[in-house]
Amino acid sequence: MSAQFRAQLEEAIIPTVIALLIAIICGDLLIISYGQAPGPVYRMLLEGTWGNWYGFGQVLYKATTLAFTGMAIAVGLRAGLFNIGAESQIAAGGLAAAMVGIWLPAATPGIIAILVCIIAAGVMGGGVAAIPAVLKTKFGAHEVIVTIMLNFIVLAFINWLITAHLHQPESVHTATIHAGFLPRLQEFFPAFHGAAANLSILVAILVAIALWYFLFKSRSGYELRAAGLQPEAAEYSGISVHNVWMKAMILSGAIAGIGGINFVLGYEHYYEDGFATGAGFLGIAVALVGRNNPFGVLVAALLFATLSQGGLAIHAFVPKQIADVLQAIVIIAISAAVPEVRRLLLASRKRVTA
Amino acid sequence: MTSPSVTPAIRMTGIEKSYGPVHANSGASLEVMPGEIHALVGENGAGKSTLMKILGGLQAPDSGKMEVNGRDVTGWTTPDAIKAGIGIVHQHFMLVPTLTVAENIVLGMEPTKSGLFDGDAANAAVEKLGRDTGLIIAPKRKVADLSVGEAQRVEILKVLFRGAKILILDEPTAVLSPPEVKELWAVMRRMRDNGGTIVLITHRLDEVMDLTDVITVMRAGKTVGKLVTRNTTPAEIAKEMVGREVVLSARDKMKSGVSAPVKTAARASAGLELRNVVVTDPLRGRVVDNVSFMVAPGEILGIAGVEGNGQTELIEAIAGLRKLVSGTISIDGKDVSYFDVAHRREVGLTHIPEDRHRRGLVLDYSVANNLVLGVQNRFSSGGVLNERKIGDYSAKQVAAYDIRPPISAAYARGFSGGNQQKIVLAREMGHGFTVLLASQPTRGVDVGAIEFIHAQLLAARGEGKAILLVSAELNEVMALSDRIAVMYRGQFAAVVDAATATTEQLGEYMIGAKKESVA
Numbered sequence: 001m002s003a004q005f006r007a008q009l010e011e012a013i014i015p016t017v018i019a020l021l022i023a024i025i026c027g028d029l030l031i032i033s034y035g036q037a038p039g040p041v042y043r044m045l046l047e048g049t050w051g052n053w054y055g056f057g058q059v060l061y062k063a064t065t066l067a068f069t070g071m072a073i074a075v076g077l078r079a080g081l082f083n084i085g086a087e088s089q090i091a092a093g094g095l096a097a098a099m100v101g102i103w104l105p106a107a108t109p110g111i112i113a114i115l116v117c118i119i120a121a122g123v124m125g126g127g128v129a130a131i132p133a134v135l136k137t138k139f140g141a142h143e144v145i146v147t148i149m150l151n152f153i154v155l156a157f158i159n160w161l162i163t164a165h166l167h168q169p170e171s172v173h174t175a176t177i178h179a180g181f182l183p184r185l186q187e188f189f190p191a192f193h194g195a196a197a198n199l200s201i202l203v204a205i206l207v208a209i210a211l212w213y214f215l216f217k218s219r220s221g222y223e224l225r226a227a228g229l230q231p232e233a234a235e236y237s238g239i240s241v242h243n244v245w246m247k248a249m250i251l252s253g254a255i256a257g258i259g260g261i262n263f264v265l266g267y268e269h270y271y272e273d274g275f276a277t278g279a280g281f282l283g284i285a286v287a288l289v290g291r292n293n294p295f296g297v298l299v300a301a302l303l304f305a306t307l308s309q310g311g312l313a314i315h316a317f318v319p320k321q322i323a324d325v326l327q328a329i330v331i332i333a334i335s336a337a338v339p340e341v342r343r344l345l346l347a348s349r350k351r352v353t354a
Numbered sequence: 355m356t357s358p359s360v361t362p363a364i365r366m367t368g369i370e371k372s373y374g375p376v377h378a379n380s381g382a383s384l385e386v387m388p389g390e391i392h393a394l395v396g397e398n399g400a401g402k403s404t405l406m407k408i409l410g411g412l413q414a415p416d417s418g419k420m421e422v423n424g425r426d427v428t429g430w431t432t433p434d435a436i437k438a439g440i441g442i443v444h445q446h447f448m449l450v451p452t453l454t455v456a457e458n459i460v461l462g463m464e465p466t467k468s469g470l471f472d473g474d475a476a477n478a479a480v481e482k483l484g485r486d487t488g489l490i491i492a493p494k495r496k497v498a499d500l501s502v503g504e505a506q507r508v509e510i511l512k513v514l515f516r517g518a519k520i521l522i523l524d525e526p527t528a529v530l531s532p533p534e535v536k537e538l539w540a541v542m543r544r545m546r547d548n549g550g551t552i553v554l555i556t557h558r559l560d561e562v563m564d565l566t567d568v569i570t571v572m573r574a575g576k577t578v579g580k581l582v583t584r585n586t587t588p589a590e591i592a593k594e595m596v597g598r599e600v601v602l603s604a605r606d607k608m609k610s611g612v613s614a615p616v617k618t619a620a621r622a623s624a625g626l627e628l629r630n631v632v633v634t635d636p637l638r639g640r641v642v643d644n645v646s647f648m649v650a651p652g653e654i655l656g657i658a659g660v661e662g663n664g665q666t667e668l669i670e671a672i673a674g675l676r677k678l679v680s681g682t683i684s685i686d687g688k689d690v691s692y693f694d695v696a697h698r699r700e701v702g703l704t705h706i707p708e709d710r711h712r713r714g715l716v717l718d719y720s721v722a723n724n725l726v727l728g729v730q731n732r733f734s735s736g737g738v739l740n741e742r743k744i745g746d747y748s749a750k751q752v753a754a755y756d757i758r759p760p761i762s763a764a765y766a767r768g769f770s771g772g773n774q775q776k777i778v779l780a781r782e783m784g785h786g787f788t789v790l791l792a793s794q795p796t797r798g799v800d801v802g803a804i805e806f807i808h809a810q811l812l813a814a815r816g817e818g819k820a821i822l823l824v825s826a827e828l829n830e831v832m833a834l835s836d837r838i839a840v841m842y843r844g845q846f847a848a849v850v851d852a853a854t855a856t857t858e859q860l861g862e863y864m865i866g867a868k869k870e871s872v873a
Contacts, residue, residue, distance in 0.1 A: 236713040
């Protein structure tokens with residue numbers, strides 16, 4: 001059993017590491033072609049992210065948002081659904097958290113306020129996701145199309161709400177919340193001073209643990225994965241696949257929605273348009289790299305957050321777009337290399353045992 | 355029979371091939387002379403397919419030597435094999451349904467005229483090839499409109515068009531009706547008489563006896579015997595295949611008293627009863643057309659018929675996977691027409707599906723997880739799976755159904771067809787039920803497993819279960835059933851007593867040459 005576990009771990013880690021190496025080599029070429037030496041640029045990238053507390057705090061903050069959208073997409077993929085709507089679900093969740101935080105009296109006990117805001121964010125994100133879920137299960141509309149289109153509708157609607165009704169004078173954000181503040185990490189570790197990282201990361205970790213338990217230990221998770229792997233076999237066995245899809249899509253949207261608290265409850269304490277732009281789409285890559293495993297997603301989120309924050313750190317040497325390109329190369333390398341490397345890995349293991 | 359002056363068309367010696375800890379081939383050999391029809395037989399997982407993949411250049415052997423027409427070709431690639439005239443007709447059709455017959459056949463080496471596809475030339479070439487081989491088929495028909503027999507003809511034409519002189523057929527008759535099989539045999543004999551060499555992979559010993567000249571038997575990756583067809587018997591071949599004596603007919607076993615027939619009047623209500631059931635398909639109309647029957651407890655009702663005459667839809671309707679347009683289905687006297695799949699299972703229905711890869715198993719679930727599929731409620735409390743209970747149950751079922759290798763944690767995907775089917779059986783028959791739907795229960799399964807599955811079905815019958823058996827294997831239906839219904843174009847063409855039924859009589863109903871009005 002432990003040998004099998006080690007084999008699984010190898011399968012999970014080695015291909016990713018090799019994909020990263022490929023990305024680094026491509027990055028080298030890019031940096032060299034820009035007329036810089038790769039060594040100092042990478043050192044800069046690491047120093048600006050994991051090399052100092054502020055940079056690390058920023059990485060943790062970005063990773064938290066990506067962890068939520070990544071887990072949202074992972075749970076959908078486990079059920080065989082491609083939720084491209086995390087982009088608008090996180091925005092809707094963030095708005096809900098902000099509105100509830102504004103509505104709550106300042107005297108509300110912290111923990112209760114936080115929970116109420118989280119629930120509001122989850123309900124709103126899940127509510128947005130319920131639309132493609134219903135359209136898919138009742139009318140057979142493909143969730144990819146619906147969630148993409150819904151991104152435009154929801155984001156435009158929220159944008160209108162903010163600019164027409166909810167914004168503060170001279171700004172594009174709402175009023176500040178009265179309750180539901182999630183403390184920043186700097187309040188416990190002063191070294192993080194100025195960094196946006198906050199206790200939302202704890203929420204992300206708790207969600208990851210709960211999601212892992214749900215997926216791999218609960219009966220519903222068993223049914224969800226069966227429906228995702230082989231819907232016809234699930235249907236044959238008496239599992240209502242439509243029911244599973246409905247629940248999985250809503251759960252996916254809810255997790256993405258809760259991701260909105262990272263900015264709203266933990267960082268700026270108001271809703272601002274575009275606070276998580278790109279997080280929904282990058283979440284797809286995070287889920288892919290994390291192999292749809294909640295803990296894998298946490299690690300992948302850290303990786304992508306590092307590259308994103310690192311882009312800012314290397315700005316003095318090379319255009320920060322290089323970091324964006326690196327992210328893209330990681331995604332391509334992983335999607336192309338992982339199956340191939342896994343195949344080679346399995347083949348080599350066969351030779352050893354044969 | 356092997357004169358030293360003739361060079362073998364195929365000669366493979368000492369072939370070794372491992373996939374991880376599994377030795378797919380170890381000490382496999384094959385020698386086929388030109389102009390013979392050679393049977394390659396063996397249980398599932400005996401290594402036949404691997405050996406053919408190596409021959410076709412899809413896999414490289416770990417060691418061993420391979421010669422084609424005297425030339426050493428060890429470790430060649432697929433294009434080499436095609437160039438040398440090796441043509442493999444796969445078990446699963448690989449055709450593009452939206453293209454015509456001719457377009458499919460020339461695909462990859464299309465005739466062109468000034469750089470454009472020359473459809474007329476393709477049609478003419480296919481027509482000529484058809485005349486030369488006897489595989490007549492209209493080149494302009496769409497593949498989507500063909501019957502399975504015709505589609506297979508296209509597959510064979512496809513490899514012949516590529517100049518195949520050595521034809522390898524992987525279970526070609528699994529999906530054919532008896533007349534189609536006869537036709538295929540005629541074509542193969544003709545090809546042999548014209549100097550072609552044919553290797554036939556099959557599970558059906560009657561075919562082997564009928565058609566082939568020489569038989570190579572494989573067991574556990576090794577070639578264990580080479581027999582001359584006219585000097586051997588099916589029992590001898592079966593013994594070589596599994597390494598022990600095999601009871602070929604389930605009926606022999608019944609007669610020998612292993613499972614005595616149960617009085618059908620033992621219970622007042624029918625186990626399974628259908629009244630005027632109609633099922634429609636958006637494309638094909640009434641696929642099940644006003645079918646009524648009952649299956650008593652302790653009875654096996656066999657449904658024979660060429661595939662595609664509504665058997666699949668009938669079974670799916672009973673299982674709750676398809677909606678009824680009209681009619682009623684009752685289990686144990688209880689109307690379940692509007693019950694969903696899970697609810698029907700609770701009432702006592704269990705179902706061995708015809709396609710274990712699509713429906714019967716979640717291939718990327720472990721054996722243990724597959725064994726509780728559909729009954730996961732019984733293996734969880736408070737919404738949490740009881741892993742210990744699942745593990746214990748799995749260990750018990752793996753032993754009881756002799757699932758090999760006996761590893762509960764292994765993915766179902768990695769098992770051979772016969773063992774996958776045992777997983778399905780272990781699940782579907784592993785808990786209380788009153789009605790069993792067994793659809794193609796032994797398809798693609800080796801002789802040893804067939805024997806085991808038949809014994810399980812008969813044991814269930816002995817315990818008073820009502821069993822509805824659908825099989826494309828007429829012999830199987832005849833051996834196991836108490837009554838036989840023949841399905842033709844969505845209706846029961848006849849229901850006959852199995853004791854008096856003959857192959858010829860059933861065959862006529864199967865192809866629609868005869869019809870008896872069934873109440």
